[in-house]
Amino acid sequence: MRHKDAKLELLRAVPLFANLDDGELADVGRHADEVSVGEGKVLVTQDTSGNSFYVIIEGRADVMKDGQKLAELGDGDFLGEMALLEDLPRSATVVTTAPTRVLEMHRRDFSSVLDSAPHLARKMLATLAHRLRHADEQLVT
Ligand code: CMP
Numbered sequence: 001m002r003h004k005d006a007k008l009e010l011l012r013a014v015p016l017f018a019n020l021d022d023g024e025l026a027d028v029g030r031h032a033d034e035v036s037v038g039e040g041k042v043l044v045t046q047d048t049s050g051n052s053f054y055v056i057i058e059g060r061a062d063v064m065k066d067g068q069k070l071a072e073l074g075d076g077d078f079l080g081e082m083a084l085l086e087d088l089p090r091s092a093t094v095v096t097t098a099p100t101r102v103l104e105m106h107r108r109d110f111s112s113v114l115d116s117a118p119h120l121a122r123k124m125l126a127t128l129a130h131r132l133r134h135a136d137e138q139l140v141t
Pocket of ligand 1: 044050063070071078079080081082083084089090091092093094131135
């Protein structure tokens, strides 16, 4: 029980989950596993198929595409959603640059959580819009 509460507290601190009610948060908790990885570990690999979505609880990671760094991710950021949403290979490689704790959610759980938590889907869309805007800016400069 204590373990469960600790997990819910962990989830509550993640901005992506900020607007979820207790039921939705518990649903996420049931479907997500906490995983610790060292520095320099590849979380997802460009052009390979992927089956997980990740939220960084604590740590850092670089997003690399064709050997170029696209972005740096840190506490509260998420990754791995694109391949799952589009059902296409990974768009980039994501490698940790510090010891990192992530929440990992399997494809089918990611899908069902998104279906049942519109707040989460909306937040994710806002982040995707931000990433797209940023990607466009990079093209112009
Ligand atoms: P996916 O394509 O599944 O795997 C690689 C991940 O890197 C991708 O999902 C996004 O989560 C992330 N990613 C790709 N491009 C960017 C970007 N421009 N900025 C931040 N994250 C990105």
